[in-house]
Amino acid sequence: MPLRLIALTGGIGAGKSTVARMLTDRGARLIDADELARRVVDPADDRGRAVLAAIAARFGDDLIAPDGTLDRARTADRVFSDPDARAAYNAIVHPALRKATVDAIETLRTAQDDGVVAHEIPLLTADTGSLPWTYDLVVTVEAAAEVRADRLVSGRGYSPEHAWARIVAQGDETARIAIADVVLRTDGDRADTARSVTELWSRLHSVTG
Numbered sequence: 406m407p408l409r410l411i412a413l414t415g416g417i418g419a420g421k422s423t424v425a426r427m428l429t430d431r432g433a434r435l436i437d438a439d440e441l442a443r444r445v446v447d448p449a450d451d452r453g454r455a456v457l458a459a460i461a462a463r464f465g466d467d468l469i470a471p472d473g474t475l476d477r478a479r480t481a482d483r484v485f486s487d488p489d490a491r492a493a494y495n496a497i498v499h500p501a502l503r504k505a506t507v508d509a510i511e512t513l514r515t516a517q518d519d520g521v522v523a524h525e526i527p528l529l530t531a532d533t534g535s536l537p538w539t540y541d542l543v544v545t546v547e548a549a550a551e552v553r554a555d556r557l558v559s560g561r562g563y564s565p566e567h568a569w570a571r572i573v574a575q576g577d578e579t580a581r582i583a584i585a586d587v588v589l590r591t592d593g594d595r596a597d598t599a600r601s602v603t604e605l606w607s608r609l610h611s612v613t614g
């Protein structure tokens with residue numbers, strides 16, 4: 406079977422990373438959009454510096470920390486409280502992120518042209534239609550917004566305001582479910598989630614493509 410590229414999307418705090426880990430435990434390889442989004446603003450890299458300069462030109466130098474890295478907390482405050490700022494920020498960062506993703510897919514394909522690659526990508530719906538790659542299966546990981554907010558506050562130390570700002574920034578689940586082939590609900594406990602991942606893994610091995 407050729408390489409199958411799976412989108413793993415879902416609302417913040419629903420459990421994408423948990424599901425991704427369960428898939429990699431079963432042998433999938435992973436591309437993490439959040440991690441690539443950190444790399445594209447790495448000041449140690451020429452392209453990263455160019456992205457940081459574009460952010461500073463649009464938003465001001467106060468988003469750049471004294472050591473030249475992105476001040477992530479300040480950036481989050483700006484972009485998660487203001488949809489126009491978020492769109493402007495995404496317009497700067499997302500082209501670099503897309504390029505990094507194409508490179509990552511190619512690198513994995515060159516290393517091994519079969520198996521499952523999971524692409525953990527929180528913002529899939531915002532970009533659908535303009536992506537320079539195609540998925541064999543789109544999976545969205547979903548739990549009720551209140552459950553996700555509780556997890557972000559108790560598990561990740563977010564304040565309730567920060568948790569809700571991000572949940573709201575991502576829109577509701579309707580758009581994600583509309584583009585998904587599989588909706589993996591994680592309102593239950595981790596054992597329930599593990600069972601759903603086992604089913605998904607079987608399905609991935611019965612999909613040709």
Ligand SMILES: CC(C)(COP(=O)(O)OP(=O)(O)OC[C@H]1O[C@@H](n2cnc3c(N)ncnc32)[C@H](O)[C@@H]1O)[C@@H](O)C(=O)NCCC(=O)NCCS
Nearest residue numbers: 417438439442477480481484495498526527528571574575
């Ligand atoms: C705004 C930034 C600096 C905040 O950094 P921070 O370290 O606090 O958060 P982190 O990057 O770990 O993201 C955590 C979660 O926030 C959500 N999130 C991140 N960026 C966005 C965004 N632009 N819009 C909506 N939700 C987002 C995602 O669910 C993500 O998993 C950072 O998230 C960023 O650079 N975002 C833009 C790049 C992007 O779109 N990333 C998502 C990958 S698809």
Ligand SMILES: Nc1ncnc2c1ncn2[C@@H]1O[C@H](COP(=O)(O)OP(=O)(O)OP(=O)(O)O)[C@@H](O)[C@H]1O
Nearest residue numbers: 417418419420421422423556560591593594595598
């Ligand atoms: N049934 C469950 N399935 C998955 N995760 C769960 C479940 N119950 C509790 N959790 C917890 O929810 C938290 C959020 O999970 P995770 O970090 O995987 O979310 P995420 O969707 O990747 O978030 P982000 O969008 O920030 O990357 C974790 O602490 C995880 O252990």
